[in-house]
Amino acid sequence: MTGLSPSARRVQDLLDAAGLGHRVVEHEGSTRTSEEAAAAIGCTVAQIAKSLIFRTKETGRPVLVVASGVNRVDEKAVGRLVGGKIARADADFVREATGFAIGGVAPIGHSVPPLVLIDRDLMAFAEIWAAAGTPNAVFRLTPADLVSLTGGRVEDVRKAG
Template structure:
């Protein structure tokens, strides 16, 4: 993992600019190799897998939707679709690229060509610091659950029924 000198990448530059526009200037960490799973990213950072904010793009009734989920969870698309009043399906790589300007494996919560409806997994709130992709499969940045909700304009929501907590 390297943090000092790193290559420039247009998608990462857009993410950094989007974060700065929202008042954040986190250190973007560049890994020596791609970390394409939450488990690999957690191992590289020396953290719990639940601290990884996976950026998953689906479609909700045909429109792109970004689900930021804890790396320790799987999105129950049937259940979440019902909760959101529609049908969720996995987005194709072309839909992901068109909606976010980024490729699968490096999709960030921000830096997209246009706003994307976003759901933020409430279980990310269990961690003081969470890590999200920064526009490339070799990049991440630290943030918090509250910041993810704020910078994305996202809706906090469970992503699987087992996560629903008693009030």
């Protein structure tokens, strides 16, 4: 696969190393938002596995929440699950902790290994799609592959209502 941008190539190399056969696809248009990604791919917004970065307030450790594209994250629940209060991460923190820009954060290959929580709602799908390092790159995987690749815990992270 030639022609991938450097960040997408980094994700593809990690996927190749995992040996699961996943392929990064770069689209002409943006896949930055869950809605844009679903439209470009031709799947439901719920099948988009969006990577959201938070940080623990006490230690500053990155926390990756991989949530269904239709869900809002319950930050208090995430804090309880990781054992401390969390805060939203700004763009500089996201870039430093993950090596990716907001809108293209892949669930793998982070510069600083994060605590990882995976939205239980994603487990209902045969296949899901995640960002692959740039705001227009994605890859298809199964929920089980997401758990395996990230070492994440499947939890209830969706905000009620």
